[in-house]
Amino acid sequence: MIILTRIDDRLVHAQVVVGWGRELRPGRIVVADDRVASSEWERDLYASAAPPEIRVSILSVSEACERISAGEFDGERTILLVRGPAEILRLLDMGLEIGEVNVGGMHFSDGKVKVLDNVYLDEEDRKALGELARRGITLEARALPRQEKVILNPMVS
Amino acid sequence: MNENDAIGIIVTHGDLARELLNTVETIVGKVDFCYAISNADLSDDAMIARIRKIIDEHRESYAILFVDYFGGSCSMSCSRAVKGYEKAVVISGINLPILLDFVTKRGTMKPEEIVRNLIRRGQESVRVIDP
Numbered sequence: 001m002i003i004l005t006r007i008d009d010r011l012v013h014a015q016v017v018v019g020w021g022r023e024l025r026p027g028r029i030v031v032a033d034d035r036v037a038s039s040e041w042e043r044d045l046y047a048s049a050a051p052p053e054i055r056v057s058i059l060s061v062s063e064a065c066e067r068i069s070a071g072e073f074d075g076e077r078t079i080l081l082v083r084g085p086a087e088i089l090r091l092l093d094m095g096l097e098i099g100e101v102n103v104g105g106m107h108f109s110d111g112k113v114k115v116l117d118n119v120y121l122d123e124e125d126r127k128a129l130g131e132l133a134r135r136g137i138t139l140e141a142r143a144l145p146r147q148e149k150v151i152l153n154p155m156v157s
Numbered sequence: 158m159n160e161n162d163a164i165g166i167i168v169t170h171g172d173l174a175r176e177l178l179n180t181v182e183t184i185v186g187k188v189d190f191c192y193a194i195s196n197a198d199l200s201d202d203a204m205i206a207r208i209r210k211i212i213d214e215h216r217e218s219y220a221i222l223f224v225d226y227f228g229g230s231c232s233m234s235c236s237r238a239v240k241g242y243e244k245a246v247v248i249s250g251i252n253l254p255i256l257l258d259f260v261t262k263r264g265t266m267k268p269e270e271i272v273r274n275l276i277r278r279g280q281e282s283v284r285v286i287d288p
Binding site: 009010011012013014015017041042045046048049050051107108109110112114117120 | 200226
C-alpha cells in the first residue's frame with residue numbers, strides 16, 4: 001500500500017530514507033520518474049542511496065502507475081516519490097487514485113521564488129499545483145514527518 | 158599548484174561544510190583551494206552547477222569532493238557532477254581527520270594515492286577510545 005506520496009526534486013535522499021524512514025518504516029520506495037528510469041547509471045545511483053532494508057523500484061511514470069494499480073505493492077509499506085507536480089498530474093490522468101500529496105522538496109533554482117523553507121516555485125509549478133488543488137488533492141507541505149503540515153492549496157489556487 | 162596537487166570541495170547538509178573548513182583553518186591556518194558548499198535550499202541541478210563551476214575553474218588539477226552522507230542529496234549531486242570527469246573523485250563520510258590529512262598531505266603524493274590514504278585515515282579514526 002502507498003503510505004506516502006511525496007513530491008521531492010531530490011527523489012531518494014537522506015530526508016526520505018532517514019527522516020521519513022524511521023517514522024513510517026517503509027519496505028519499499030517507488031520512484032516514478034522518466035528521466036531516472038531511462039538511464040541505467042541514474043537508476044543504479046538512486047537505488048544505491050537507500051539502506052538495505054528499503055527496496056527501491058525506479059520506474060517510468062506510466063510503468064509506476066500500471067504496477068501500483070495492479071496491486072504489485074499492496075503487500076508492502078511503500079513510499080511513492082516523484083520529482084514534481086507534473087508527474088502527479090500524469091499519474092492522476094492515467095487513473096491512479098491519490099488523495100493527499102506531501103510537498104516535501106521543491107528546491108531553489110533560477111527563476112523560482114521562495115514560498116516556504118522547502119518550497120520554491122515558478123509560474124509553471126504554481127499552475128501544476130493549482131491544477132492538483134482543483135482536482136481535490138490536499139497538498140501538505142513539510143520536509144519531515146514531525147513538522148507541522150502547511151496546506152498549500154489556498155496559496156496556489 | 159604542482160601537478161600532484163588536488164583541490165578539495167566539501168559538500169554537505171546545512172553549515173557542516175563551512176564549519177569543517179573553519180575548524181580545519183583554526184588548526185592549520187588558512188587553506189587554499191578548498192571550497193565549502195551547502196545543499197540548503199538548492200535544487201540538485203543548482204548544486205551540480207556550483208560544483209562543476211569550481212572543478213572547471215581548476216581543470217588542470219585533480220578534484221577531491223567530500224560529502225557527509227552516502228546516499229544523501231550531496232552525494233547524489235556530487236556523483237552526477239563528476240560524471241565524465243577523469244580527474245575527480247567523491248569520498249563520502251567526511252570527518253575532521255580526513256580533511257586535516259587532505260590539506261596537510263596533498264601535493265606530497267599522487268592524487269589516487271592520497272585518496273586511498275584519506276579513506277584509511279577516516280576509517281581508522283572511528284574507534285572506541287580505550288579508557
